[in-house]
Amino acid sequence: MKKNIYISFFTLIVLGAGTYLYINQREVSIEQVFPGKVWAKPIENLPDLKGVGAPTAKNCGNCHTEIYEEWTRSTHANALTDIQFQSELAKPSSPKWICLNCHIPVQNQRETIITGLKNGDYFRPVEIPNPNFNPEMKAEGVTCATCHVRVDSKTNESYVIGGTGGTSPPHPLKIDRDQLMKRCYDCHNETYTLNESLVCSFQTGAELHATKSNQTCSSCHQPEVRRSFVKSSLGKPVRTSHKHGFIGGGVPKRFDLYPDQIRLGYKPGIVLSGIKVSDGSIEIQIKNVNADHHVTTGDPERFYKLKLDGLDSKGNSIFQTETTIGQEWSWSPAAKKVNDTRIPSGETFLWKLKQTDLPVATYVFQAIHVRLKNNTSNYMIQSSGYVSSPYKEQVEKMKDLYPHSSVVIESIYQTKTKSRKDTSLSELFKRNAERKGE
Ligand code: HEC
Ligand code: HEC
Ligand code: HEC
Ligand code: HEC
Ligand code: HEC
Structure with a gap:
């Protein structure tokens, strides 16, 4: 009797383990x-x-x-x-x-x-x-x-x-x-x-x-x-x-690819459709004119950084501010989109600011397409131990090897004459090839 109990107990364990192994290993x-x-x-x-x-x-x-x-x-x-x-x-x-x-x-x-x-x-x-x-x-x-x-x-x-x-x-x-x-x-x-x-x-x-x-x-x-x-x-x-250059957001994968961006068809999706500086306020209008999809699109980590710099009459920077256009996700505990300020095709983003009391003679506006944040590349460098050669060595040097962002619009506005001068795309891309980081 006792022996029988042992046998059936043993059979059960073998069967259980067998089923577990079968399920766990089955293709x-x-x-x-x-x-x-x-x-x-x-x-x-x-x-x-x-x-x-x-x-x-x-x-x-x-x-x-x-x-x-x-x-x-x-x-x-x-x-x-x-x-x-x-x-x-x-x-x-x-x-x-x-x-x-x-x-x-x-x-x-x-x-x-x-x-x-x-x-x-x-x-x-x-x-x-x-x-x-x-x-x-x-x-x-x-x-x-x-x-x-x-x-x-x-x-x-x-x-x-x-x-x-x-x-x-x-x-x-x-x-x-x-x-x-x-x-x-x-x-x-x-x-x-x-x-x-x-x-x-x-x-x-x-x-x-x-x-x-x-x-x-x-x-x-x-x-x-x-x-x-x-x-x-x-x-x-x-x-x-x-053309087969498949140019997208104008941030290539290596610095030596910058000269090819415009040749192969790069165009920013957005244009600066207006800068208005009046008593008490500054209004900057950005319109998605050239992309029949959102700007930015694709990878959720891409975004545009808009920067405004105020210079005094001697050219010293006395005022700086910035904002972003893009998606915001929180990744833990679970991935979730928490905000989305991207510009759908044909629509306009209005950046409204309070005018400063400082003696600003010139405003310099920049739109910067960001592919990779400085924080994220810091983290990647820290965790380069996971990567194997030859990429490990490249990840360690990614601040120097990997373009993080490109300035794609720059406009210089004189407050006295209310006139604006835009930097040419080719000039910007010459500078982008020398620029590092976000
Ligand atoms: C991501 C997809 C994709 C890849 C990768 C790609 N092509 Fe194409 N290719 C296309 C599409 C789409 C067209 C047709 C465009 C049209 O007819 O409007 C095309 C057209 C062509 C044509 C016809 C001529 C022309 O310019 O329209 C040739 C030849 C060609 N591709 C060769 C190549 C070769 C060689 C490569 C690799 C070096 C390549 N393609 C890589 C998508 C691709
Ligand atoms: C030995 C030369 C040769 C090689 C190698 C070659 N092609 Fe072609 N291909 C041609 C020629 C020639 C044409 C026709 C051009 C014409 O009639 O104007 C052509 C035409 C094409 C077209 C356009 C056809 C059409 O009517 O839309 C595509 C796409 C294409 N090739 C893709 C490729 C891809 C992809 C490869 C590599 C896997 C490749 N070819 C390798 C010679 C070549
Ligand atoms: C097999 C998958 C695949 C297909 C098909 C494909 N792509 Fe891509 N595409 C990718 C990947 C992956 C990347 C990004 C690679 C990276 O960033 O390392 C990319 C990048 C791009 C970019 C560059 C974005 C940027 O800013 O650098 C453009 C533009 C693009 N694809 C357009 C197209 C078009 C147009 C077609 C169809 C003709 C197409 N792709 C088909 C996988 C694909
Ligand atoms: C009417 C023109 C137009 C069409 C159609 C279009 N794109 Fe774009 N796309 C653009 C422009 C312009 C940009 C650059 C946007 C920017 O960064 O300001 C862009 C950027 C991108 C990027 C880079 C990511 C980014 O936000 O910069 C990818 C990837 C891309 N497009 C893929 C596609 C795919 C896939 C399709 C088809 C489903 C498509 N595009 C259709 C014009 C177009
Ligand atoms: C369904 C196809 C698909 C799969 C699966 C996929 N990718 Fe991609 N990946 C893409 C496309 C398309 C892009 C380009 C999007 C863009 O440029 O906005 C891309 C771009 C990227 C980029 C470049 C982002 C940038 O802004 O430069 C990285 C990094 C990347 N993928 C990593 C991964 C990793 C890691 C995985 C697996 C966990 C993965 N991808 C799986 C399609 C895919």
């Missing part, structure tokens, strides 16, 4: 955990492309020389090597494989294939080596193939997606302009709460739709230019092409 498919989420998986391994070879940006660049050169200057091309990205990726709280799905989105760029998640837990991916891993392509970030190359499910061959037609490439081609245009939304229009402190909140696509604009993301971020699609030695005609 659940990614589709089951993230149904319908494009970013939950990379684009499948792409076989070599006929007439091109490996589908790397570098190979595309053998013929599409100008487009390749522009793309190498883009944030897309720097989406993996970005120092801030590497710092955040290294945090123990980052589900790294999910981050990589948008920042290096093609399976060929990944050392491993993720076959599923243990017990459906996104911190426990099941990984096997990827026989098609291409280290050169890994460093290319949001590479050409992200938008342009797919596998034909019938022939199992890679082909290029184009938007023009009537062209004669040496590689297989399917024309589907709509698919190319829609691709941006997969990464730039995603809102998802992974857990209390990890949320993804990019709503640029929804903001664009709300304006009823007939523009696409590419209308503004890939400006038109007449040229041959390929190097001139191939003797192809001049057509309507699109």
Whole structure:
């Protein structure tokens, strides 16, 4: 009798432990955990492309020389090597494989294939080596193939997606302009709460739709230019092409990229539509004229800093004040948006201040687009221990290596004559290349 009790007790423990182990170790498919989420998986391994070879940006660049050169200057091309990205990726709280799905989105760029998640837990991916891993392509970030190359499910061959037609490439081609245009939304229009402190909140696509604009993301971020699609030695005609610099907020990922911002199409979304200094008050009007989405958009940590400096007749600064336009989030205990002063498309932000009694002769107004706060980069430097070489050394020097912000509007107002003079964008960007910090 006693023996039987021992046996059944033992069986129960074994069964319990077995069930626990089974549930805990069982592999659940990614589709089951993230149904319908494009970013939950990379684009499948792409076989070599006929007439091109490996589908790397570098190979595309053998013929599409100008487009390749522009793309190498883009944030897309720097989406993996970005120092801030590497710092955040290294945090123990980052589900790294999910981050990589948008920042290096093609399976060929990944050392491993993720076959599923243990017990459906996104911190426990099941990984096997990827026989098609291409280290050169890994460093290319949001590479050409992200938008342009797919596998034909019938022939199992890679082909290029184009938007023009009537062209004669040496590689297989399917024309589907709509698919190319829609691709941006997969990464730039995603809102998802992974857990209390990890949320993804990019709503640029929804903001664009709300304006009823007939523009696409590419209308503004890939400006038109007449040229041959390929190097001139191939003797192809001049057509309507699109710049591939994907310029956004005017704060590039490295200081040496500043000279390319304007060349590749940078324009501030906001304009200074008025400065009014009257007895007792100062009114500054900022209008979102050039962006068919909010300013700022995308990453919730971006914002505009507006600064007003008052100088006396000798040019000494005697008065300073500032305000911000952007979102405010509190990150603990749970991520939550607490304030939002961004400017929707076509709308105006009014900054009203009390006039000072000080003898101000000149006001200097600046609008500064901030990508990264000084406080945040301080924190990243402190926690650089998580990051491995060669990025660790770069994070440690990020104050010198990583542009935090850019001055994109500057206007000098004389109180006596009530006249205003704006600094040119090219002059500002020369200075931005030398400027550090927030
Ligand atoms: C050996 C040269 C060569 C290589 C390498 C090459 N292309 Fe092309 N591609 C061409 C030529 C030639 C055209 C047609 C140009 C024309 O007719 O004006 C073309 C056209 C295109 C078009 C436009 C087609 C259309 O009608 O919209 C796209 C998009 C394209 N290529 C993407 C790529 C991508 C992406 C890669 C790399 C994976 C690549 N190409 C590699 C030569 C090349
Ligand atoms: C759904 C696609 C997607 C996923 C998943 C994703 N990102 Fe991003 N990430 C983006 C896009 C799009 C941008 C650009 C937004 C912008 O410029 O405003 C971006 C930008 C960034 C930046 C640069 C921000 C800046 O202002 O310069 C960092 C850092 C970053 N992501 C880190 C991460 C980390 C860490 C993860 C994983 C926890 C992650 N991302 C997951 C799409 C994604
Ligand atoms: C596979 C995901 C993905 C797709 C698809 C994608 N992007 Fe991005 N994009 C990113 C990521 C990630 C970043 C930011 C990288 C970083 O900051 O490190 C980014 C950055 C940008 C920026 C730069 C923002 C800035 O201020 O630096 C612009 C502009 C942009 N993308 C436009 C587009 C457009 C237009 C399309 C469609 C034609 C598109 N993107 C498609 C992932 C994507
Ligand atoms: C983020 C998505 C994205 C990436 C990355 C990208 N392209 Fe494009 N590309 C587009 C879109 C969208 C168009 C079509 C624009 C249109 O027709 O309005 C296009 C058009 C083209 C064309 C047709 C000619 C033109 O200028 O319109 C060629 C060729 C091309 N891309 C080659 C490349 C090459 C080579 C790379 C990498 C060096 C690359 N693209 C990277 C989205 C992308
Ligand atoms: C009518 C032109 C226009 C259209 C359409 C447009 N953008 Fe922009 N976008 C801009 C301008 C201008 C800026 C610079 C805003 C600034 O910093 O003042 C910008 C900035 C950005 C940035 C950088 C973040 C920031 O706040 O500066 C990203 C990312 C971006 N756009 C993505 C997109 C995507 C994705 C789409 C399509 C869903 C899109 N844009 C459609 C004009 C446009």
